[in-house]
Amino acid sequence: xxxxxxxxxxxxxxxxxxxxxxxxxxxxxxxxxxxxxxxxxxxxxxxxxxxxxxxxxxxxxxxxxxxxxxxxxxxxxxxxxxxxxxxxxxxxxxxxxxxxxxxxxxxxxxxxxxxxxxxx
Amino acid sequence: xxxxxxxxxxxxxxxxxxxxxxxxxxxxxxxxxxxxxxxxxxxxxxxxxxxxxxxxxxxxxxxxxxxxxxxxxxxxxxxxxxxxxxxxxxxxxxxxxxxxxxxxxxxxxxxx
Numbered sequence: 001x002x003x004x005x006x007x008x009x010x011x012x013x014x015x016x017x018x019x020x021x022x023x024x025x026x027x028x029x030x031x032x033x034x035x036x037x038x039x040x041x042x043x044x045x046x047x048x049x050x051x052x053x054x055x056x057x058x059x060x061x062x063x064x065x066x067x068x069x070x071x072x073x074x075x076x077x078x079x080x081x082x083x084x085x086x087x088x089x090x091x092x093x094x095x096x097x098x099x100x101x102x103x104x105x106x107x108x109x110x111x112x113x114x115x116x117x118x119x120x
Numbered sequence: 121x122x123x124x125x126x127x128x129x130x131x132x133x134x135x136x137x138x139x140x141x142x143x144x145x146x147x148x149x150x151x152x153x154x155x156x157x158x159x160x161x162x163x164x165x166x167x168x169x170x171x172x173x174x175x176x177x178x179x180x181x182x183x184x185x186x187x188x189x190x191x192x193x194x195x196x197x198x199x200x201x202x203x204x205x206x207x208x209x210x211x212x213x214x215x216x217x218x219x220x221x222x223x224x225x226x227x228x229x230x231x232x
Contacts, residue, residue, distance in 0.1 A: 042223070042225065043222040045219070045220075055217060091163055091164075097217075107218070108166050108169070109220065111163035112163060113163055
């Protein structure tokens with residue numbers, strides 16, 4: 001069974017260029033998360049989708065970042081224009097959200113392999 | 121105060137010893153707690169989840185939770201070199217959904 005798929009695995013670009021990261025969640029999962037990981041800030045949630053709808057985008061750093069989920073099997077994270085401080089590993093994760101109120105029901109998140117972004 | 125705190129390490133233990141990893145959190149309403157393992161250059165992988173006070177054992181791993189002290193720990197018995205990794209503590213916050221906040225991670229090195 002395929003896990004979360006991300007592409008590209010590595011991206012090197014120059015400051016000012018547009019970057020698009022892609023994610024395919026695990027089939028049947030209804031929640032999708034984009035995270036960014038750096039040495040300084042650790043693993044930060046950027047945006048959370050449930051049933052393709054953005055629920056929490058409070059972690060998106062600024063207007064240069066945007067994310068979409070046009071269907072249940074695909075999501076993109078776009079940075080335009082990119083800056084050197086955007087250099088990080090970007091992870092996509094998916095989970096199967098169960099009904100709220102169920103004790104201990106926080107859902108296991110499965111992470112993709114990540115995209116290592118370097119902005120020169 | 122950071123929402124989830126961990127000793128950054130690195131923590132070094134000899135092979136066969138017990139490794140003890142600690143985590144504190146600030147949100148008293150948190151209900152779910154997780155330990156993820158992340159090998160260098162890889163993605164985080166869930167190894168333990170715990171929801172109730174006390175201990176939960178899974179093979180060589182034991183998670184301990186004390187909600188009154190806002191403290192969660194992970195013990196690794198009979199540590200192996202393959203356990204060398206960064207361990208991320210994660211805690212759910214009750215917002216409009218079960219938002220998971222990750223700690224900065226503790227780097228563990230098991231010395232043969």
